[in-house]
Amino acid sequence: MAEIKLDLAHAYKPNPQRDEDYALLPLEMTFRDGGAYALLGPSGCGKTTMLNIISGLLQPSQGTVCFDGQDVTARSPQQRNIAQVFQFPVIYDTMTVAQNLGFPLKNRKVPKEQIAKRVGEIAEMLEMSHQLDMRAAGLSADQKQKISLGRGLVRPDVSAVLFDEPLTVIDPHLKWQLRRKLKQIHHELKLTLIYVTHDQVEALTFADEVVVMTRGRAVQVGTAEDLFERPAHTFVGHFIGSPGMSFLPIQASASGMKIADQVVTVPQQVSVPAQATTLGIRPEYLRIFPNDQAGCLAATVQLIQDVGTYILVTCAVDQTPVRVRLSPQSWRPDMGENVYLQVLDAHTCFYCEEELVV
Amino acid sequence: MNNTDKPSNQKAWLLVLPVLICVAFSAILPLMTVVNYSVQDIFSPTRRIFVGTEWFTMVMRDSELHAALARQVTFSLSVLAVQIPLGVALALCMPASGWKASATLVLVALSLLIPWNVVGTIWQIFGRTDIGLLGHTLQQLGFDYSYTGNPTHAWVTVLIMDVWHWTPLVALLAYAGLRSIPDAYYQAARIDGASKWAVFRYIQLPKMRGVLMIAVLLRFMDSFMIYTEPFVLTGGGPGTSTTFLSQYLTQKAVGQFDLGPAAAFSIIYFLIILLFCFVLYNWMQNVGKSQQQG
């Protein structure tokens, strides 16, 4: 297992000037040994580029990659001793499950009985002991992905296991079982695991720390709690949570706080940073009242959606949509009704030029 | 072609009709005449008598035909034995992408574009001891090589000519098979520390299986009906050492003009080809299917 330190950038063109020329903007990041990390972001945000740089399949155009302090930038994936599970199951069709699992050790000329013992252990952990002698080609997609994972785990000294959106081809109802298996394995083996995905449920469930990325930049690294409670960037606020944070323009003025050109008195326990230009509030924390209260904003109800487990009310504060989440049992407004939203409370976040200010 | 979820629509027959008419005119009609001749003895267009399977039995017992068939089978098998491994090796050495790949592809495939008789002519010139580079060089090295005089020399030269002419087909098919392998397989192999041989044995060969089968069957059938190249190079000689089935049939049909045996033999020849076609057709089905599963 290894601690991975990145201090690099990767550009499409030889001498990049603008941000757009970079697949990965200059970044410095450390993946603790034994930690479970997720690289989360929309397609084209650079997460797979970063994974391929860590695995050694791609050389960064500038900077270094260090495993346990050693510079491995020029080293091949084999020399870095990493394992990778790809988007589509990659197995050796003509081999049985046992031969697939033992293949990396066979290439290292490890004695036969030691391979058999190790393969048995890993098969036990992957709950595939009963399939060892079956031909790998005939298995289902999720079992094939387990074999890919097993090929990495079978090496006792594997430095890190990398996942490139491994659940893409798995049936929806099987996904959570594979996620549970990955979490159990991480619990037992304490390996460094790095998981690339565009799906926040996979990222937040699997990883201790999630790296949220957009347009080639890591905008925040934190636990699920940090990303939910204190998004460091408006993109994280929007991306995490379904539906994500609602944002409103804000301006400190003599007569009080001007939010989307409504002047509102600020409750005592909430302190608004001077340089804040935008306010972000999650639908779960927004409270809605039929009549005006201190520190509330006037809004009109545009859409009410009964999503079964909760009611989603979309209001318009001067053309900016703001979403509120109500429990099925609580009071709900009617279409077009004028309501009052309590946007300022302990959970509200303030941003200046998209960056969190406290 | 025929996976189940395609809608069935009998109107599609209208689209296929033109093909049927053309191919019927140029295939069924002639085949009927061949069958017609194979069961009759024709003295003149007006006088014919039905002889049943006499021609067939005669052809079956014709020792000369057996010799020609034996030569043909050995030739076709040796063609496979040389061209399949050579073609695969060539495909493995060809560059994967970029202009180098295109240039190599064109140079390698050039021999496939040359009219079959010109291939014969090229080797006819190339092999002559007086004016040919190959013949002259061998003679300088003190090796009295003559593809017109010595039967084994002739046979080997025809084989080398066929290898020179058709190996690129096997190489192209193998190359296409290699190109269909997703890059992730090579990455996984590198990560698992697989040796070059292991990569070939466990990734490239299994993926090329479907394509190679097509190459084997195509090459076997095409070589099984070879006519022009040996005819131009050695004219079937010296003696009958390089007279293969097609040439034997042509001599019988057009040369000695005894239609009965020639027609009977044509039918037998066609049935042999039909058998191999059946194997190729079924194999191509699962190539199509295995590609879908990917």
Next chain:
Amino acid sequence: MELTLENVSKAVYGQPYLYPFDLTLEPQQVTVLLGATQAGKTTMMRIMAGLDKPSAGRVWVDGVDVTGRPVRQRNIAMVYQQFINYPSMTVFDNIASPLKLARKGNVKEQVQALAEKLHIEAFLERLPSELSGGQQQRVALARALAKNAPLMLLDEPLVNLDYKLREDLRAELSLLFATGNSTVVYATTEPSEALLLGGHTAVLDKGELLQYGPTADVFHRPASLKVAKAFSDPPINLVQAQRTPTGVRLANSQEVSITLPAQSDQALTLGIRANALRLVGRAADIAIDGQVELAEISGSDTFVHVDTVLGPMIAQLTGVHDFELGANVQLHLDPSHAYVFEASGALLVAPELLREVA
């Protein structure tokens, strides 16, 4: 436009794809076809469109029998799962092609308006293959809208898109459907998508049309156990129970007091939706002990997979909660929030929508 399927069924090579059913689509409304993969959604949709003929039964449009009529003579629009556009044409020509064929009004203007509506006006001169998945699907949507057909069919249009992109595009779609005046049929496997789109929902399972009605009603009052299962994500928790004078007795002989109608089977099934389970108990709640198998965090909710004496159960908690694997936890259930089904699967009791004043 009113579409009616009368006693329609479909079988291919004797293999039944759709069992005989009757269905009249609510005109000018969104009808969601909800069901797992292979439930028969696409088959039903293709029969509605006229792309396939039913094995039996008739298809009526505004009282006219159109069963055999080829799709060319039917005025419909369709959007496929894999962003189908004409690859050899530019985006502009793609959107304009139905307009040009119908020779209706100023083509250039209409295409420009549609492109702006779907935020793809910048790509009009590009080829579809140069665009991202989301943009390609927007082009297909624009072309379907261009036809302004009375019947518009969408076959799982968002399934191949990124998680967050799906959310944004779904919000746009429900707005588009609300402003349009055509009858819309939308196929999906995700219950949350059906709920968010609202309108009416037809629940399908293994080729059977189970129930059709307003989406909220079908969710809150499923006609049978099969409908409840099909319409719950995460899956509904099912607990076997025996009827007692005061309510039901569970497998672990725990008594639950529920008011039941006079007649019912002795053996019943209790249906508990994930959001009905809470960590903090209230007065009349019953408690169920278990160990945490996995906590899945979706940003706004946490789905806790708990192994209890009554079998595996899933609880849905608002916000971000983290649990150690194997931690002991107690789930609390308000009996009035549970569904009760007969042994045959028919619905016996559905929880009343309790309205608490804010």
Next chain:
Amino acid sequence: MFKSLFTPRNLFLFVYLIFALLPIYWMINMSLKTNNEILSSFSLWPEDLTFENYYKIFTDPTWYSGYINSIIYVFINTAITLTVALPAAYAFSRYRFIGDKHVFFWLLTNRMTPPAVFLLPYFQLYSTLGLMDTHLAVALAHLVFNIPLAVWILEGFMSGVPREIDETAYVDGYSFPRFFLTIFLPLIKAGVGVAAFFCFMFSWVELLLARTLTSVDAKPIAATMTRTVSASGMDWATLAAAGVLTIVPGAIVIWFVRNYIAKGFAMGRV
């Protein structure tokens, strides 16, 4: 850079390329010499390089008429094959119908039938129809190979186009002909190009039928070349020049279809 050049892979490829190009080089070398220089001395490069042989081919009607005849019947054949094969390939690719598998298999057997088997019947058929020694005769005779090949190649390319595109076009209101010409054909341009190339090539290359079915005014180049072998004395130089000229058409076109060559040879199955 130097070290990477001499890897075993490149060496093997280099050796094979020499083996492949040497005979062709030798023929070109011969075609630039005069007959007596060929017979008198043995040299790797012509001393007095002449284009006399090529000049002779381009002026002597018996030679260049062979090329023209070959080109005529090859074009007729390719034209008929494509116009007939396109709709059939579409039917095989899109629909299931009674006997579709059998017809497809029967087409394959035709492609694989040795020309020798058809020699006799064609001879009879065409003489009764009075078609002997006409371009049409050879064009029709070659249909038996080229149509199956074209159908298979086109069907292979057409199956690459998702069926939903057809349906979307019908939904948009396209009629079948308009859809086929404006939307479908541009998508399989490459397929049509490859099918045309392979029809051209197989027709251009075939000798047996072409020679038997023609005598004077439709005699292809392949026949004229074999005739000179038995003519008075070996006119090697002209023969070599004629051989070089037959390679030219293939060599030109191959660059355009180079990416699809394998798919063409494997009849669209790769």
